Amino acid sequence: MTVVTVFGATGAQGGSVARALIKDGFKVRALTRNPQSDGAKALKNLGAEIVECSDSDPKEVLEKALKGSDSVFCVTNFWAYFEKELEYGINIANAALSAGIKHFVFSSLAPCNKISGGRYNVPHFDLKYQIEEHIRKLSKENPNFVTSFVYAPFYMQNFKTYFAPKRTVNEVTQEVSYVLGMPSDSKMLPLDMGDIDDIGSIVSVMMKDPTKYSGKIIPFSGDCLHGEKIAEIMSKVTGKKVVYNFIEPKVFAQFGFPGAGELAEMFSYYNEFGAFDKLDKTEASKIAKLTNLEEFLTRTKFQLE
Numbered sequence: 001m002t003v004v005t006v007f008g009a010t011g012a013q014g015g016s017v018a019r020a021l022i023k024d025g026f027k028v029r030a031l032t033r034n035p036q037s038d039g040a041k042a043l044k045n046l047g048a049e050i051v052e053c054s055d056s057d058p059k060e061v062l063e064k065a066l067k068g069s070d071s072v073f074c075v076t077n078f079w080a081y082f083e084k085e086l087e088y089g090i091n092i093a094n095a096a097l098s099a100g101i102k103h104f105v106f107s108s109l110a111p112c113n114k115i116s117g118g119r120y121n122v123p124h125f126d127l128k129y130q131i132e133e134h135i136r137k138l139s140k141e142n143p144n145f146v147t148s149f150v151y152a153p154f155y156m157q158n159f160k161t162y163f164a165p166k167r168t169v170n171e172v173t174q175e176v177s178y179v180l181g182m183p184s185d186s187k188m189l190p191l192d193m194g195d196i197d198d199i200g201s202i203v204s205v206m207m208k209d210p211t212k213y214s215g216k217i218i219p220f221s222g223d224c225l226h227g228e229k230i231a232e233i234m235s236k237v238t239g240k241k242v243v244y245n246f247i248e249p250k251v252f253a254q255f256g257f258p259g260a261g262e263l264a265e266m267f268s269y270y271n272e273f274g275a276f277d278k279l280d281k282t283e284a285s286k287i288a289k290l291t292n293l294e295e296f297l298t299r300t301k302f303q304l305e
Helices: 012-023 038-046 059-066 084-098 123-141 156-160 196-208 227-238 260-273 283-287 293-299
Strands: 003-006 027-032 049-052 071-074 103-108 146-151 166-169 176-182 191-194 217-219 223-225 242-246
Touching: 003 012, 012 027, 012 038, 012 071, 012 196, 027 038, 038 049, 059 084, 071 084, 071 196, 084 103, 084 123, 103 123, 103 196, 123 146, 123 260, 146 196, 156 293, 176 227, 191 196, 196 283, 217 283, 223 227, 227 242, 227 293
Parallel strands: 003 027, 003 071, 027 049, 071 103, 103 146, 146 217, 176 242
Antiparallel strands: 166 176, 191 223
C-alpha cells in the first residue's frame, strides 16, 4: 500500500487531500502541529496515522517524519509565517528528497510578478512559485524524485467568510438587500473560483500515476464568473436580493485589515491575467468532478442573515 504524507492535514487543502487519499485506498500519514485537534482526531478515525510535525521544524525533524513514505502532498501557508514561507517550503522539499520520497506534489501558484513584468507583487503567489522552481531543480538533478503541481483558484469558501455579502436596508423603502463587494472588475476577466474540497480528488488521481503527472501543473476552476453573475447565483440560491459592488483595488488596498494591500494586488492580477494566465485549466475537469458555484452554495446551505 502506498504511503502518502500530507502536510497541513487539518487545513482546507491538506484535509481534503487526506480524506480523498484514504477513500481511494492510500495509507495516509497526516502531519499536524496539534494531534489533539478535532481535525486530527477526525482523520485518525478515518484511518490516518497522525504525526506531530510543523512546516517550520528543522530538516532532520521533517526527514524523520517523512521516512517510510512513498509520496508527499505539501501546501505551505503564507498567512501563518509570511516571508518565511520560502525558507520553510525549500526545507520541506530538501527533507523529502533526503527521506527518499518518490513523488512530491506541491500546491503552488502562478508567478504574478513575473507574468505581469513586475507590475503586481503578490508574495503568497510569488513565494510559492519560487518554492516550485526549487522543487523542479531538485527533480531535474535527481530524476527519481518525481514532482507535480496543483494550482488552486479563489476559494468559493471565501463567500462565507471574508467576502460574505453584507446586509443593507434602504432608508426610504426599507427594502433589505445584500451587497457583495469585491475588487473583481466586470470590465476585465471573470474570476476563476473553486470549492477547495475538490483538490483532494485531483491530487489523488495525480498520486496514482506519478509518471503521467511528472513535471505537470494541474490548475483547477469550478466556475469562472463576473461579479454580477456571482450575485445572481447567490440570489437564486438564497431567495434574497444580492447586488454586486465593484471596489477599486486601490480603494480595497486602504481597508484596514492585514493583507488588504496584497489581496488588492492579487485581484488586479486576476482582473488582467486570470488565476492561471496561459495554463490549460481543462485537464482537471477530465480527471475529477469539479463543483460549480451554484452547486457549492446549495450543498453548503449558503444563507444570508
